[in-house]
Amino acid sequence: MTDIFPKPELDRRTLLRRAAAVGLLATPAVGMLSACVGSSDEDTPEQATGTKSADNPLGIDPKSGVEIVIFNGGLGTDYATKVDTPLFNKKWPDAKITYSQTEEISTVIQPRINAGNPPDMINNSGSKLMDFGAIVKAGQAADLTDLFAAPSLDIQGKTVADTLVPGAIEQGSYDGKPFAVNYSYTVFGLWYNAALFKKNSWTPPTTWAEFTALCDKMKAAGVVPFGYAGANASYYMVRAIMTSAAKIGTEQVLKDIDNLKEGAWTNDAIKQAAEAWAGIGKNYINKTFLGLRHTEVQLQQNQDKVGFYPCGSWLENEQAKDTPKGFEYAIAAYPSVTASDKLPATAINAAAGEIYFAAAKGKNPQGGKEYLRTMLSKEAALEFTKLTKSLTVVAGAADGQTISPGLTSANDAVTKAGKDIFMGYLFDTWYKKLDDESRAAANDLMFKDYDAAKFCERMEKASQAVAKDSSVTKFTRS
């Protein structure tokens, strides 16, 4: 009667074939990456501008709204909603701030950039951050030269650039032009529990011999002397190796690596550093850490089961919930590897981090920059430090404040290092693939074969492969 389905049964073979077709869905559809590939022409929407004046150095339109997107991670978002936005609106009451936050920056922002409709100010951070080098190369980040040349919002007689710590602008510069504000200032080193050290009358080492001697003592006391999480935080170890290398042969060693110079990874300084650390891996690390995540190892340190942990100054805030009473975070500079290290034992690696940038092709790039200028005011910086227990690139904004033991210790380390602070390396953000290789190589070095020569050769090979790969955008620094 009803012949809507003339062949009522779907035979199994057809079903199978269809099942196979559906299964192909499992292939991630990279094509979906951009809403419409090919329409990304050079058209820029109409952008809001105003008249430049002493009071409005960036020439923003006081009535145009600014859209900002903040990464919701370890730093939270309170600093944006409770500090920066009110501060911005105090000066520009008619400019409406449209705020949103996300834990996955690239998921939210990348399609909008490709559709030609990016937010004005973006906090590019977190594990899903966008490859910033690629963004710069694609012309999607606004040139911030005028921002850094503008007068500071609340430090009289100084430009924004004048108020920042050395190296802060360089960190966000690509081929000499600034495109990003790296806002938070991170001090790297060996973290330990000052209370535990006091109890055992241990003192942070300054030479490698002291370091291994202390490690022996810790081992005898049933504490794993050194550890990092191989499963997802091996780049902490990469930084430790690189820092030691820079102390042996100055920051030039790292600059050569960033510039993909031939032989940069087989340099003596890298070799010595890798060898020294391999020795630590061989004798003092817990082998199971290779399979652990950063929070698991950090928790073990909070339980006084791990002595030294290589990390940046975000650690204290990250562990705030798990840190027991009486645990006092403190940081020690990496000990000298050899007696002939070119940098002193107090030298530290401290770098600006957390990228904030204004979208070049947004509706109100100048407004985005003005928001950045607000963040770089002394008032906003101090509040940021109070809220996040993280220093900022605004020099001395948190001086004289007692906020937490770890932060005080980090501040002290910066003071002690004086002029011997180096920014570190950028290859990990410039060349993600090389970053990936270095993580695997560091894990091998510390957990598996302790073979420094292999480490160097492997990285040299990977670095030269990147240098020859025309599909990778290259950057240089000096």
Place this chain on the structure above:
Amino acid sequence: MRHGKYPFIIGFLVVPVALYVTFVVWAYIQAFYLSVYEWSGLGPVENFVGLGNFRKMWDDTTFWQSIKHNIFLLVFLPIITVVLALIFAFLLNVGGGHKGGVTRGVWGSKVYRIIFFFPQLLALAIVAVIFGRVFGPDKSGMINGLFPDSWQPWLFLADERYAMGCILVVLVWQAVGFYVVLFSAGMGNIPTEVYEAAAIDGASRMTLFFRITIPLLWNTVQVAWVYLGIAAFDAFALVNIMTVDRGGPDGATSVLSLMIYRNAFEFSQAGYASALGVVLFFLTLTFAWVTLSATRRESVEA
């Protein structure tokens, strides 16, 4: 009653077809298009490289490593899952022998059936997190916690020799329940007279299984095989969440889907990722075609 047939069918199909075309077909066409470009994933697509991405793939050791791991899964995932599921399904349905003219499963089979299906109810991401703890490399890991204290902890995922095996175990664990149900349904369709007749002729349980159940279930097994093969080409979620350094240690668990994801969204190599996607597309098609033609045989009509 042909009147109104087409509007009726079209009314049903237009939405799913539109969705399918937009999100699957169109995405595939774009992936093919992008695979011949060097594109970072941002900005205009303009740098045509022809087969350059495929040449690069040929020289990429991670690619070959990933293919190797996918093939490992492709070989073992279907075979282990299907064998286990068949055994369980047989025990649940026929294994108890027959009394009073009714074949039945082993004692408590109704309860087992529900328990077997449980893993299917968990999201894969949750399964991955749970098994991350099961395979924990120190005493806090479930399996290591069961070992005597004097034993050195097994590293599981942190040991490149076993890491891929761990992934396989989880995939099998997760899949078996579903196929038990699928095969049970298939066995329910086998007329009991066939079993009875065989039993009267003195067939043992083994004979019943191999001579009656399997041949009459062949079509269902074939479906299962293709499904599982396709699952073996994926495995993204587990590898991404469970493994050391995502795909490690040192590439020991890298699979194609993970490579695609990382190249597209982390290494800014969307063109290369598309090329990998194209390769995966053809691999999956080839697999489905080979399986279907290799297992083609006259099915015994029940």
